[in-house]
Amino acid sequence: MPDQTTTPSAPAAPTGYLRLFQVREFRAVFAAHAVSLLGLVVAEIALSVLVYDQTGSPLLSALTFALGFLPYLIGGTLLASLADRHPARRVLVLCDLVCAACVAPMAVPGTGIAVLLALRCGLAVVAPVFQGTRMATLADILGDGDLFVLGRSLLRIVSQSALLTGFGLGGVLLTATSPRHALLITVGTFLGSAALLRFGTRRRPARTRAGGALVADSLRGARQVLAHRRVRVLLLLFWIPPLFAVVPEALAAPYAAGLGAGSAGLGLLMCALPVGTIAGELFAGARLRPATRERIALPLVCVTLLPYAGYALRPGLAVSLLLLVLSGAGAAYTLGLDQWLVRDVPGELRGRAMTLLTAGLMTFQGVGMALAGVAAEFAGVTVTVAGAGLLGTAVCAVLAGEARRTRHAAPATERRDRADRHMTGG
CATH class of the missing domain: 1.20.1250.20 (MFS general substrate transporter like domains)
Structure with missing residues (x-):
């Protein structure tokens, strides 16, 4: 009688976005992105509520959101060369630690409105350096091909999803805790992101050797890119x-x-x-x-x-x-x-x-x-x-x-x- 046994077929290889999670370093980058994004959404809601509670001013409350946009140009042009003249992992971890250091004083009772807004500006100045370095690192981790494109896309999808769910969840959180306690959660998320990137990605050398002052080098690099x-x-x-x-x-x-x-x-x-x-x-x-x-x-x-x-x-x-x-x-x-x-x-x-x-x-x-x-x-x-x-x-x-x-x-x-x-x- 013929042998009816068959060799089990190998499991199908992951396709589409699932391929990304076969790359260990990407899993760390993805988790760090999700964690820090959660913290940032909580911080924006908590800070706007905190400012409004202290001032009763809708204008100043709205200004806390506007300050999330305006300083990007400063950090993105004057500090851009940090992404290339230092090892990427070091830059990413340092940016997360700076963000945690900016949020921590916000949670201290008695912190003035001017200080709160200045610290919010600090977050926005650091953000483009962190995001630009992470994008460049994705190309190192995933290569210059389709995996990089899918990785970028997935991080954008997570960011868009945060717009849909994050503010609602943040509002629920503020019904259970005070804005200052919510800001402590943000400090923890930035520290968690730093740990994920430090121990989940490998060290790579700087892309270029540091030369000259940071601001001058950043402006020169911007001119080279735009030329x-x-x-x-x-x-x-x-x-x-x-x-x-x-x-x-x-x-x-x-x-x-x-x-x-x-x-x-x-x-x-x-x-x-x-x-x-x-x-x-x-x-x-x-x-x-x-x-x-x-x-x-x-x-x-x-x-x-x-x-x-x-x-x-x-x-x-x-x-x-x-x-x-x-x-x-x-x-x-x-x-x-x-x-x-x-x-x-x-x-x-x-x-x-x-x-x-x-x-x-x-x-x-x-x-x-x-x-x-x-x-x-x-x-x-x-x-x-x-x-x-x-x-x-x-x-x-x-x-x-x-x-x-x-x-x-x-x-x-x-x-x-x-x-x-x-x-x-x-």
């Missing part, structure tokens, strides 16, 4: 769409009031764009091949803001939510841009380029929110959002054309290889 035509247009493609994309978020409160949607409608309007972004990135990362993600990047960036034009028809709540979800889903273009950026930035400038990217992203969003408020004062909410969609689409189309013209520029690594072969007669 490269291809890298410059890619950075603009990261920065410009969010400048326009934040307009509905900035105007969500008056728009919800105009619709008579109440606080529930406001909450839905604030959630719709992140929901679309998460769905778009998950689909592109899990279901599309790397070549496909690169191929659709420029078409997507040209249409991602177009749904905003529908606000000109003064839609109701349901249609407005649909427009926002569609626009958010178009943000999947960033997966293609990630691949191009890590491929075309010289390795010795990668940390500075990623830090500059983070600083510019936050700064442009802050500027977009401010301009949206000014425009709405004169043109009204619906006209401002629709205008942002049309103007943003036109600007993105111009940038996409420039990106297409520069796509055949040799990647930085290829240029260096050719130069080395020429010098050696190869």
Whole structure:
């Protein structure tokens, strides 16, 4: 009688985002990101409540959120070279410890408002250095290929998810404890992140040798990054769409009031764009091949803001939510841009380029929110959002054309290889 036994098939290899968790160092980076992000969300809520309780001023309470945007430009330009002239793990751990040191005095009773706001600025100055260094480190851990793109995407998805759940959970936390005690939780999360990065990632040498003063070196590095035509247009493609994309978020409160949607409608309007972004990135990362993600990047960036034009028809709540979800889903273009950026930035400038990217992203969003408020004062909410969609689409189309013209520029690594072969007669 024939043998009916069969050899058990090997388990299927993980695909999509699951592949990332086979890399031990990425697991540490991912856990550190989640832990520190939780702490930051708790700190923002607790600090705004603390400031309002002490002053009774809505303006000063709102200013604690605004200070999360404004100092990014300072840290991202004046301190950017830290990401390349020191070992990455040391920079990451030091940034976490500095953040913990900034939050700890906030929890001390009697700390004045001016000190609280100054410490909040300190967090925002350090943030772009930390995020830029972490992005560059991801390329070291995951390589310059598809795993890096998926890793970046997953960290963004976690950040977007925090917008949906973090503030609600933070509000619940503050019903059980005081703002100052909540800030102590934030101190613990930053220390936990530092420990995860210190013991979960390996030491790598600095990308470049330190030369000259820190600020001068940072500014010189920024000029070198922006002098490269291809890298410059890619950075603009990261920065410009969010400048326009934040307009509905900035105007969500008056728009919800105009619709008579109440606080529930406001909450839905604030959630719709992140929901679309998460769905778009998950689909592109899990279901599309790397070549496909690169191929659709420029078409997507040209249409991602177009749904905003529908606000000109003064839609109701349901249609407005649909427009926002569609626009958010178009943000999947960033997966293609990630691949191009890590491929075309010289390795010795990668940390500075990623830090500059983070600083510019936050700064442009802050500027977009401010301009949206000014425009709405004169043109009204619906006209401002629709205008942002049309103007943003036109600007993105111009940038996409420039990106297409520069796509055949040799990647930085290829240029260096050719130069080395020429010098050696190869």
